[in-house]
Amino acid sequence: MEDAPIPSVPGPEELLLQQEQSQRLHTAIRSLRKTDQQILYRKYYYLQSTAQIARELGTTERAVEGRLYRPKQKLRKTLGGDLL
Amino acid sequence: MTDSMDKILIRDLSSLPPPDSIVADTTPWRRALTYILIGQVLSMLTAERYRLEYVLPLIGYLYLLLGYRIVRKENGALKAGWVITIVRSCVFFLQLCYDATFFSTQKADILPIDEYFRVSLGVLCLLQLLTIHTAVYRLWENHNPPKRRFYISIAAYWMLVLGLIFYPVLLYGSVALLLITIHDLLQLNQELSDVGYDFQTAPVKLPDRIFTVLTAAITAAAVIICGICLRKAPMDFAPEQQSSAQATQIRQELCRLGMPEHIAADLSDEDALRFSGASRIEIASEQYERELDATVTIVAVQVPVPRAGDDCWIVLNYFQYAGSPMFSGTNALSARHDVVDGTRWWVERKNNTSGRVLYDLNGATQESDFFRISYVLDYSYLTQSALFSFPGGGENYRGYFLYTAELVNQGCILNVVTTLTHQTMVPVYPAQLPAPAQGQIAFRENVTQLQFYPE
Numbered sequence: 001m002e003d004a005p006i007p008s009v010p011g012p013e014e015l016l017l018q019q020e021q022s023q024r025l026h027t028a029i030r031s032l033r034k035t036d037q038q039i040l041y042r043k044y045y046y047l048q049s050t051a052q053i054a055r056e057l058g059t060t061e062r063a064v065e066g067r068l069y070r071p072k073q074k075l076r077k078t079l080g081g082d083l084l
Numbered sequence: 085m086t087d088s089m090d091k092i093l094i095r096d097l098s099s100l101p102p103p104d105s106i107v108a109d110t111t112p113w114r115r116a117l118t119y120i121l122i123g124q125v126l127s128m129l130t131a132e133r134y135r136l137e138y139v140l141p142l143i144g145y146l147y148l149l150l151g152y153r154i155v156r157k158e159n160g161a162l163k164a165g166w167v168i169t170i171v172r173s174c175v176f177f178l179q180l181c182y183d184a185t186f187f188s189t190q191k192a193d194i195l196p197i198d199e200y201f202r203v204s205l206g207v208l209c210l211l212q213l214l215t216i217h218t219a220v221y222r223l224w225e226n227h228n229p230p231k232r233r234f235y236i237s238i239a240a241y242w243m244l245v246l247g248l249i250f251y252p253v254l255l256y257g258s259v260a261l262l263l264i265t266i267h268d269l270l271q272l273n274q275e276l277s278d279v280g281y282d283f284q285t286a287p288v289k290l291p292d293r294i295f296t297v298l299t300a301a302i303t304a305a306a307v308i309i310c311g312i313c314l315r316k317a318p319m320d321f322a323p324e325q326q327s328s329a330q331a332t333q334i335r336q337e338l339c340r341l342g343m344p345e346h347i348a349a350d351l352s353d354e355d356a357l358r359f360s361g362a363s364r365i366e367i368a369s370e371q372y373e374r375e376l377d378a379t380v381t382i383v384a385v386q387v388p389v390p391r392a393g394d395d396c397w398i399v400l401n402y403f404q405y406a407g408s409p410m411f412s413g414t415n416a417l418s419a420r421h422d423v424v425d426g427t428r429w430w431v432e433r434k435n436n437t438s439g440r441v442l443y444d445l446n447g448a449t450q451e452s453d454f455f456r457i458s459y460v461l462d463y464s465y466l467t468q469s470a471l472f473s474f475p476g477g478g479e480n481y482r483g484y485f486l487y488t489a490e491l492v493n494q495g496c497i498l499n500v501v502t503t504l505t506h507q508t509m510v511p512v513y514p515a516q517l518p519a520p521a522q523g524q525i526a527f528r529e530n531v532t533q534l535q536f537y538p539e
Contacts, residue, residue, distance in 0.1 A: 022096045029097075038109050041102045044093040046110060058287020072089055 021079075028078045036071035043068060113283035114273060116154035120165075121269045123147030124216065127172070128209060128262065135513065138180065145173045146299060148212075150292050157286045161219035165212055172208045175201065177303060183514035184311035186318075186414055186473075213261045220268045223276065307513070315515055316473035317414045317455035324442065324449040331356040341365045343383055347402050347484070352451075355438055355486060358398060361388045366498075368534035375528040378405045380504045382419075382534035387488075395491035395538055401439075401502045403530075404482035411474040411481075413507035413526075414455075416518040418469035421489060422499040423461075429498070430490045431466050433459050439470060439485025443478040450478070457485060471517070497537055504530045 029037055039057075042048045050068075054061045101107075108115055126144030130137050148169045156166035179201040182188050188198065276283070290298070327335075331353035338348045338356075342365045351359075364386040371380055381402045389396040401419045423429045442451045454470040461467075470485045489498070505518035505527050512526040520529065 021092075022099065025092070025096050026100060034105065034109075037102075038106055040093065041097065041106050042110055044090070044097045045102055047094075056285050056287060058289065072093075076089065 024079055025075070028075050031078070032071050032074065036067070036074075039064070039067050040071055111283070112154045112288075113158070113276075113285050116151040116285070117269055117273050119147045119151030120155075120216065121266060123149075123151060124212065124262070124265070138183075138513075141176060142180070142300075142303070145169070145176055146296055149173060149299070150295065153288060154285050155283065158284050159219060159222045161215045161222055165215035165219060168208055168212045168215060172205060172212065175204055175208065177306070179205075180303060180307050181310040184307045185314035186316060186515055187314070189414075189515050189517045210261075213265055216265050217261065217268070220265070220272050223272060311511065311513065311515070315413045316411070317471050319441070319452040319455060319473055319475075321443075321450040321452040321475070324451045325353075328353050334359055334362075338362060338365070338385070341385075342367065343385070344381070346404070347381065347383060347400070350402075350442055350482060350484065352438075352440055355440075358486070358488070359385055359387060362386065362398075363388070366534065366536050368532055371530050371532050373529060373531035376405075376504065376506050376530045377407060377409065378403060378504055378506070378530055380417075380502050380530045380532040382500055382502050382532055384498060384500070384534060384536070386538070389490065395494070396488060397491070397498065397538065398486055398488050399498075399500055399534075400484055400486040401500075402482070402484040403504045404480075408476075408479050409481070409506070410509060411476060411507075412509050413512070413515075414471055414473050414518060415507055416469050416471050416503075416505045416520065417454075417483065417485060418467055418503050418505070418520045419485075419487075420465045420467045420501045420503075420520075422464065422497070423466045423489075424464040428491075428493050428496040430492050431487060433466075437468055437470075437485055437487040439483065441472045441474070441481075441483030443474055443482070444480045445478045454483075454485065467520075469520070491538055494539065495537070497535060499533070499535050501531060501533045 029040060032040070039053065042053050043050075048056075050061045050064050054064045057064070102110070123144045123146070127141045127148060129140045129144070131140060152162065152166040152169045155162050157163065179198075182197060182201070331351075334356045335348040335351060338351075338359055339345050341362060344367075348356075362385045366384045367381065369379060369381040381404075383400040383402065385398045385400065387396055387398055399419065399421065401417060403417055421429060421431055423431055437457050439457070440451050440453055442449055444450070452472075454472050457468060457470045459466065459468055468485070468487065470483075472483060474481050491498075503520035505520050506529070507518060507527055516524060516526065518524070518527050521531075
């Protein structure tokens with residue numbers, strides 16, 4: 001009988017790294033424009049669909065995707081390659 | 085496709101709630117329901133001091149517009165409430181503009197327009213309360229609606245029907261419904277937040293602040309424009325007609341008896357003929373109150389009457405401005421005659437008083453009747469008040485009105501107090517009529533009194 005693979009639990013070092021990363025991410029998000037922050041929270045905190053966001057902001061889904069793309073690019077630039 | 089960036093954002097953002105400003109923008113319906121509540125309460129207040137009867141509803145309608153524009157798509161009742169809000173706001177806007185004009189001072193004399201405003205706003209307010217209540221019920225319908233709300237809805241609709249017949253039902257019913265609505269809305273706001281209700285909000289292009297400033301600016305501009313353009317009484321000026329020979333002769337006779345020439349010259353032919361057979365003149369021109377650069381003169385002329393033994397006088401009240409003053413509104417010439425319930429003097433109120441106003445324009449004289457002459461019998465005095473306005477650009481502004489008074493009791497005094505009330509440049513809202521001796525801020529007065537014993 002073979003043993004089932006044990007799911008990997010992040011070690012203390014990894015947890016610390018994640019916490020630091022999270023903090024830097026939050027700082028970077030706070031530095032974004034309010035409209036960019038709002039759209040990020042709608043998508044990743046409230047988990048609203050692109051269609052719902054478009055409807056509530058009175059715009060198109062394509063425009064919403066564009067408005068999501070720009071702050072994400074900014075975050076990637078601000079935080080360097082650490083996130084990937 | 086979810087990339088690693090998306091996973092990180094989902095993981096990290098979910099661990100920390102967003103700032104309050106983001107929450108407010110993402111879930112604007114909470115703010116909207118609060119605005120609707122505040123707006124409905126303020127729009128129903130009628131405090132009649134310091135112009136609060138205008139300010140509070142104006143703020144209320146702004147709140148209602150700001151609130152409904154966000155939640156109007158959630159259900160049919162909120163959509164109906166949005167439409168009613170727009171209609172109510174338009175009616176109130178029209179009322180604000182109307183109250184800046186001269187016509188609002190005429191009340192039921194022309195049309196009871198202010199009654200139309202009051203009734204229509206009252207009915208719309210009640211309809212709005214019903215739509216709010218229905219909207220609350222619809223929102224609760226999705227999860228465990230208590231039975232009592234169904235019964236309240238039935239009661240509310242019956243109250244509307246009865247209230248259209250018996251006004252007190254409408255008034256007290258509206259207050260009761262408002263209190264229930266306030267309670268329900270506050271409870272609803274909390275419950276929907278707790279269950280994470282997904283409200284369907286409508287897109288809003290203009291931020292609240294810009295919408296408010298824009299709406300307030302447009303309203304203020306409209307009210308000011310109406311006040312400037314429509315604050316004067318409508319007059320019908322036309323060039324003066326040539327005088328007849330008979331009237332000219334009577335004017336000369338009056339001058340011979342002592343009437344000032346400029347006053348006699350300003351009498352119309354019809355009025356001059358009333359002085360036919362004049363035998364005596366008494367004049368008062370000293371003003372015991374003088375706030376204007378103008379003169380007020382009272383001339384009493386004894387004339388014959390058909391019935392032998394009676395004593396009959398024509399009282400002529402005359403005013404003349406010096407220079408070319410600014411005419412910013414409606415003015416009045418009024419005469420208060422001591423009649424003591426008709427036991428001293430009898431002044432016929434029908435077809436007895438006549439007069440006109442005149443001014444010179446480019447060397448020609450323009451004349452018009454007064455806009456209106458009103459009569460008030462109060463504490464043994466008969467007060468006659470003639471309203472008028474003048475256009476600018478002319479000179480030598482003057483006018484008069486006269487009436488016949490019969491002496492009933494021999495030995496009684498003739499006592500007349502004449503007041504010229506002039507509206508200054510002080511802006512007045514709502515529009516006011518000049519009221520002699522009332523100490524109105526926007527008006528200045530000159531007063532003259534004539535007293536003598538006819539015998």
